[in-house]
Amino acid sequence: MTTPIKVPFVNLGQQFKDHESEFMQAFTSIGRSGNYIMGEALQSFETKAAEFCEVKHAIGVANGSDALFLIYKALGIGPGDEVITAANSFIATAWTIVAVGAKLVLVDVGDDLNINPSSVEAAITARTKAIVPVHLTGRPANIDHLTAVAKAQNLHIIEDAAQSIGARFNGRRVGSLGVAAAFSLHPLKNLGVFGDGGLITTNDDNLDKSIRLLRNHGLRNRDECQIWGYNSRLDTMQAGFAEIKLKYLDKWNEKCRKIAHYYRNNLQKFVITPFDKVNEYAVYHNFVIICGKERDELMYYLTSEGIETKIHYPIPIHLQNAAETLGYARGDFPATEKFAKCMVSLPIYPELTQIQIDHVVSSIKKFYERS
Numbered sequence: 001m002t003t004p005i006k007v008p009f010v011n012l013g014q015q016f017k018d019h020e021s022e023f024m025q026a027f028t029s030i031g032r033s034g035n036y037i038m039g040e041a042l043q044s045f046e047t048k049a050a051e052f053c054e055v056k057h058a059i060g061v062a063n064g065s066d067a068l069f070l071i072y073k074a075l076g077i078g079p080g081d082e083v084i085t086a087a088n089s090f091i092a093t094a095w096t097i098v099a100v101g102a103k104l105v106l107v108d109v110g111d112d113l114n115i116n117p118s119s120v121e122a123a124i125t126a127r128t129k130a131i132v133p134v135h136l137t138g139r140p141a142n143i144d145h146l147t148a149v150a151k152a153q154n155l156h157i158i159e160d161a162a163q164s165i166g167a168r169f170n171g172r173r174v175g176s177l178g179v180a181a182a183f184s185l186h187p188l189k190n191l192g193v194f195g196d197g198g199l200i201t202t203n204d205d206n207l208d209k210s211i212r213l214l215r216n217h218g219l220r221n222r223d224e225c226q227i228w229g230y231n232s233r234l235d236t237m238q239a240g241f242a243e244i245k246l247k248y249l250d251k252w253n254e255k256c257r258k259i260a261h262y263y264r265n266n267l268q269k270f271v272i273t274p275f276d277k278v279n280e281y282a283v284y285h286n287f288v289i290i291c292g293k294e295r296d297e298l299m300y301y302l303t304s305e306g307i308e309t310k311i312h313y314p315i316p317i318h319l320q321n322a323a324e325t326l327g328y329a330r331g332d333f334p335a336t337e338k339f340a341k342c343m344v345s346l347p348i349y350p351e352l353t354q355i356q357i358d359h360v361v362s363s364i365k366k367f368y369e370r371s
């Protein structure tokens with residue numbers, strides 16, 4: 001008997017072990033510096049992150065949700081305003097709009113699982129202030145089309161880039177495609193730290209200044225408060241770890257793209273697999289396959305083969321309990337609702353071994369060939 005192959009959905013500890021001595025060095029040097037809030041490592045990471053995303057400014061914040069919230073605040077988006085985003089996303093994309101007092105306007109997604117630009121166009125009213133495309137699964141949303149729509153109506157594009165750091169559209173990095181972008185450094189994201197963290201990018205000098213004030217109590221300096229603010233900073237220690245990981249990010253993303261390529265080549269006979277359109281460079285935060293009614297059965301079978309899978313996301317935002325007061329109903333967003341029933345995310349991360357990848361492929365093959 002050979003030992004069964006296990007393929008967990010993530011393996012965060014492995015990445016830590018692979019670079020442990022570097023992390024320990026940062027831990028020691030920041031620990032000894034005694035400078036744990038707004039320390040040098042934060043500025044250093046912000047400079048590197050701005051370079052990486054090919055933008056003028058990067059601002060570390062407490063988490064990806066705060067990144068969205070602070071962008072809205074800095075842009076003055078609030079009560080009386082409408083913000084349009086996708087019905088298929090992580091819930092933070094939605095609640096941050098609600099949290100600033102704006103009206104959350106949801107629209108359907110396209111085959112790329114990203115916001116459908118034509119649906120966006122149809123949802124615009126005189127009160128619309130911003131469009132929030134989510135680069136879901138690490139795949140860039142169609143910014144060309146959205147930019148054309150936004151320009152014509154004088155709207156902001158705010159990227160929810162929480163799942164997609166490193167991805168490109170028309171050769172340009174996500175984070176540089178709108179007025180500002182929000183990234184998450186949550187451990188499960190492509191660039192994850194060892195706790196919560198977030199990042200905002202922008203090319204706008206005024207927005208950069210406002211966000212820097214807002215994240216730190218509105219303080220201009222130690223004693224003078226310019227505006228009412230928040231406490232939402234990225235810890236110096238986490239920034240130090242993020243800077244180390246940033247060096248490897250392009251390599252890790254390439255590795256995920258290779259795994260995606262391999263999955264695609266071997267699985268497209270059985271299920272619909274994601275691919276890069278000509279102007280896209282996706283980083284495959286998730287590898288989402290679309291199957292049919294057999295989805296739950298497939299997931300059950302893969303579990304029995306030691307393979308962990310997830311659904312991103314099983315309950316569309318408009319059908320969540322929290323969204324009841326928005327007045328949406330089942331049937332409003334057919335693509336989103338269809339995908340919720342028939343998509344599955346396969347394990348994909350740089351630390352996967354070829355044995356594990358092959359086990360995923362052969363198990364899915366076995367499932368479809370026997371049924």
Ligand SMILES: *Cc1c(COP(=O)(O)O)cnc(C)c1O
Nearest residue numbers: 063064065090092093162184186
């Ligand atoms: C993770 C995520 C967020 C929120 O980030 P946190 O750091 O967990 O607050 C927002 N939007 C999307 C699409 C995400 O995946």
